[in-house]
Amino acid sequence: MNETLIPPGTGEPPLSPIAMLDFLFPGFTLLANFLQTNLGINLNLYLPVLLSLSFVAAAWRYLSSYLSDLMESHLMSVVDVRTDDEIYNMLMGWVAQQTFSQGARRFVANTNLNSRVYWWMWAMSDDDDDDGTEVDETGAVVSKKKKKALAYTPTFGSHWFIYKRRLLIFRRTQPSTQSPFYTTSEREEISISCFGRNPWVLKELLNEARQMYLKRDEAKTLIYRGALKGTGMEPTWQRCMARTSRPFSTVILNEDVKKKLIEDVTDYLNPATRRWYANRGIPYRRGYLLWGPPGTGKSSLSLALAGFFKMRIYIVSLSSMTATEENLASLFAELPRRCVVLLEDIDTAGLTHTREDKDKNTSSSSDTSPTDSTAVVSSTDLAKSPPGGGKPLPLPGRLSLSGLLNILDGVASQEGRVLIMTTNHLEKLDKALIRPGRVDMQVKFDKADQDMTAAIFRAIYAPLEGDDLPSLPGANSPALTALEKKLNKVAIATATPVSDQDKKDKEDKEREKQKIIDKVDALASEFAAKVPPMEFSPAEIQGFLLKNKRNPEAAVAGVEEWLVVARKEQKEREIEQAKKKEEEAKKAAKKAAKKAKKKAAAAKKRRKGRKGDNTESDDDDDEDSAAESDGSDGESDEGSEGSESEEEKPKKKAKKGKKMGGKKEKKAKVAAVAAPTPVVEVRVDTPPPSGSEAAATPVPELKLEPVAVVVAAPNKTMTIDTKKANEEVVEKAEVSGDSGYGATPAEVTASAVVETTKVEEVAA
Numbered sequence: 143m144n145e146t147l148i149p150p151g152t153g154e155p156p157l158s159p160i161a162m163l164d165f166l167f168p169g170f171t172l173l174a175n176f177l178q179t180n181l182g183i184n185l186n187l188y189l190p191v192l193l194s195l196s197f198v199a200a201a202w203r204y205l206s207s208y209l210s211d212l213m214e215s216h217l218m219s220v221v222d223v224r225t226d227d228e229i230y231n232m233l234m235g236w237v238a239q240q241t242f243s244q245g246a247r248r249f250v251a252n253t254n255l256n257s258r259v260y261w262w263m264w265a266m267s268d269d270d271d272d273d274g275t276e277v278d279e280t281g282a283v284v285s286k287k288k289k290k291a292l293a294y295t296p297t298f299g300s301h302w303f304i305y306k307r308r309l310l311i312f313r314r315t316q317p318s319t320q321s322p323f324y325t326t327s328e329r330e331e332i333s334i335s336c337f338g339r340n341p342w343v344l345k346e347l348l349n350e351a352r353q354m355y356l357k358r359d360e361a362k363t364l365i366y367r368g369a370l371k372g373t374g375m376e377p378t379w380q381r382c383m384a385r386t387s388r389p390f391s392t393v394i395l396n397e398d399v400k401k402k403l404i405e406d407v408t409d410y411l412n413p414a415t416r417r418w419y420a421n422r423g424i425p426y427r428r429g430y431l432l433w434g435p436p437g438t439g440k441s442s443l444s445l446a447l448a449g450f451f452k453m454r455i456y457i458v459s460l461s462s463m464t465a466t467e468e469n470l471a472s473l474f475a476e477l478p479r480r481c482v483v484l485l486e487d488i489d490t491a492g493l494t495h496t497r498e499d500k501d502k503n504t505s506s507s508s509d510t511s512p513t514d515s516t517a518v519v520s521s522t523d524l525a526k527s528p529p530g531g532g533k534p535l536p537l538p539g540r541l542s543l544s545g546l547l548n549i550l551d552g553v554a555s556q557e558g559r560v561l562i563m564t565t566n567h568l569e570k571l572d573k574a575l576i577r578p579g580r581v582d583m584q585v586k587f588d589k590a591d592q593d594m595t596a597a598i599f600r601a602i603y604a605p606l607e608g609d610d611l612p613s614l615p616g617a618n619s620p621a622l623t624a625l626e627k628k629l630n631k632v633a634i635a636t637a638t639p640v641s642d643q644d645k646k647d648k649e650d651k652e653r654e655k656q657k658i659i660d661k662v663d664a665l666a667s668e669f670a671a672k673v674p675p676m677e678f679s680p681a682e683i684q685g686f687l688l689k690n691k692r693n694p695e696a697a698v699a700g701v702e703e704w705l706v707v708a709r710k711e712q713k714e715r716e717i718e719q720a721k722k723k724e725e726e727a728k729k730a731a732k733k734a735a736k737k738a739k740k741k742a743a744a745a746k747k748r749r750k751g752r753k754g755d756n757t758e759s760d761d762d763d764d765e766d767s768a769a770e771s772d773g774s775d776g777e778s779d780e781g782s783e784g785s786e787s788e789e790e791k792p793k794k795k796a797k798k799g800k801k802m803g804g805k806k807e808k809k810a811k812v813a814a815v816a817a818p819t820p821v822v823e824v825r826v827d828t829p830p831p832s833g834s835e836a837a838a839t840p841v842p843e844l845k846l847e848p849v850a851v852v853v854a855a856p857n858k859t860m861t862i863d864t865k866k867a868n869e870e871v872v873e874k875a876e877v878s879g880d881s882g883y884g885a886t887p888a889e890v891t892a893s894a895v896v897e898t899t900k901v902e903e904v905a906a
């Protein structure tokens with residue numbers, strides 16, 4: 143018997159069945175030997191039983207998993223919860239409150255239950271108002287330690303629980319494929335299942351979880367900002383803050399204007415109004431423009447409005463890099479039905495030039511169909527500054543005015559939203575952007591007048607319900623310290639009236655509170671009388687008052703000193719800004735001149751190249767081209783021009799004009815027509831001036847006849863956009879006129895002909 147128990151690997155005798163089991167259960171032989179020697183139990187006898195049991199166990203395992211899969215797919219309803227969706231946060235918040243989570247023996251403890259798939263989802267627990275303040279039964283603050291509550295959720299596995307008298311299973315599993323780059327939330331899968339083919343109970347559960355989650359933010363204004371997420375830089379709304387809603391009363395503005403605004407929005411949000419709009423086929427949306435100097439309360443009013451109507455606010459600053467046309471379109475497509483959208487800084491570059499400007503610069507882009515070959519020019523021109531100066535055009539990919547208008551009016555824009563646009567420069571805005579339908583109400587914000595200054599003062603120092611005014615080090619006003627003490631007592635008494643007999647006490651304190659309010663009123667008037675009206679923004683005044691937030695008397699006493707400092711700072715800022723502007727203007731002018739010069743030189747070169755085929759020689763042209771080719775650098779050209787005496791300049795111009803007169807136009811036309819590649823023929827309406835007349839006359843208005851048929855190559859006919867050609871000519875004429883190159887209209891016309899031909903070649 144002992145022979146059969148020799149461990150495997152010793153050579154002989156051959157392996158017994160028990161020894162073979164060592165492969166399956168390491169240490170089995172040792173156990174068998176031990177049982178045989180000490181207890182006289184021969185496991186050989188039980189081997190068939192053991193094997194049968196193992197088989198049954200394996201079969202059961204397989205069968206149970208098969209049956210449960212079968213049951214799940216045919217007899218159960220399951221909801222899988224994505225970890226990269228806000229519903230994850232909602233469900234986990236709900237799960238943490240359930241008894242099956244509280245009673246779990248193995249559980250996950252968290253201070254933040256939100257998904258970690260994206261940091262912004264994780265950051266949603268931004269309870270910025272939850273500062274961990276603890277109060278005793280009288281309402282007095284006893285501790286101010288910042289604490290985070292712990293939440294417990296069941297660990298991996300299946301957890302059974304009862305919900306609405308139905309048996310449900312909460313399953314938390316680890317996905318089979320795991321990447322080291324996965325975040326914690328991605329390393330788990332969440333599902334809830336119930337018996338039966340009707341999933342109503344699951345939907346009810348999710349709805350309850352959602353309500354619970356939203357209730358948490360009921361008294362708050364949820365602020366979302368447009369941002370880019372992930373490696374693909376996909377635009378998305380990131381929840382950046384949940385702020386206690388700002389009472390409307392704290393925004394200092396003309397009461398009538400505030401009232402009108404609230405009434406207007408209330409009426410707009412009324413369901414009956416929605417139907418009214420729908421019945422009349424009018425797009426159901428409402429736009430407001432808040433304009434005025436910085437720091438006058440535009441953003442504050444928008445936030446207060448969102449809080450008042452319990453709507454989320456979605457903010458995009460059009461001056462941010464995120465605000466490209468594509469990104470903005472995607473963001474607008476993601477907006478919920480009912481919300482406030484705040485577009486900040488709509489006076490951003492690119493939106494400030496009017497549509498007419500743009501039409502001029504982009505020429506035919508809007509007039510032609512995408513298949514029109516002339517559209518090639520306009521798309522590239524969009525990115526450039528218009529030659530010869532003018533307002534800047536947006537960079538490629540940046541937001542253009544028509545792009546923004548399309549987004550505001552387009553199908554992607556949800557109906558039912560309240561659109562608020564803010565700007566510091568109303569005068570810069572295109573009329574199209576603020577026409578009725580896009581902007582239905584304008585609210586002007588201004589610097590603080592006397593009433594406003596007093597109101598800001600009161601807003602800072604007047605005691606409010608729920609104020610907690612602990613003494614700050616350095617708060618050296620005895621009057622205010624006494625005031626704070628009294629106020630704290632009032633607050634406590636207001637929060638927890640102990641009994642009816644305290645009523646009298648409470649009334650006394652109310653009287654005291656009123657006295658303080660009266661005192662603050664008096665100080666406010668004194669303060670406001672010292673601050674000159676319409677000189678400082680509410681933000682500036684508030685900034686000063688916050689430096690003395692526990693000491694109104696010190697604020698009144700220090701206001702004159704502050705005025706001196708603030709004025710000095712303001713002046714410095716203005717000087718700096720003016721300098722910056724001047725430098726920018728200089729740079730832009732230099733750049734434009736350089737560009738124009740280069741363009742003119744290139745055009746001339748091209749003409750000359752064509753002329754090479756022509757038998758007619760022109761020494762003057764050679765001279766010109768030599769003079770210009772060495773001037774590829776604008777500045778060196780300027781230098782050479784600078785060396786000319788002032789009397790020489792007009793002479794030279796006149797000479798040049800003469801040279802470039804009718805003869806040159808004719809030649810250029812001939813060159814263009816003679817070229818082997820597509821040929822364009824353009825008639826000039828205005829006869830070119832000749833001789834000294836060319837130099838003296840400012841560039842006349844040129845008109846190209848719409849001679850639009852062009853012979854490109856055998857079997858090819860092309861259409862030339864004469865509008866574009868016209869604009870090019872005018873544009874060049876302007877450039878020439880500005881920079882004093884002395885190019886005549888004829889020269890300009892010729893170059894337009896050649897260039898347009900080139901464009902057509904590309905398009906063909």
Ligand SMILES: Nc1ncnc2c1ncn2[C@@H]1O[C@H](COP(=O)(O)OP(=O)(O)OP(=O)(O)O)[C@@H](O)[C@H]1O
Pocket residue numbers: 392393394395434435436437438439440441442443565566587680681682684
């Ligand atoms: N009219 C006002 N009423 C109350 N507070 C104001 C007012 N104007 C400014 N403030 C205060 O000044 C600060 C800046 O205000 P806000 O951001 O609303 O100004 P803004 O007009 O939007 O400025 P910007 O044009 O620079 O965006 C805020 O803290 C706000 O409380």
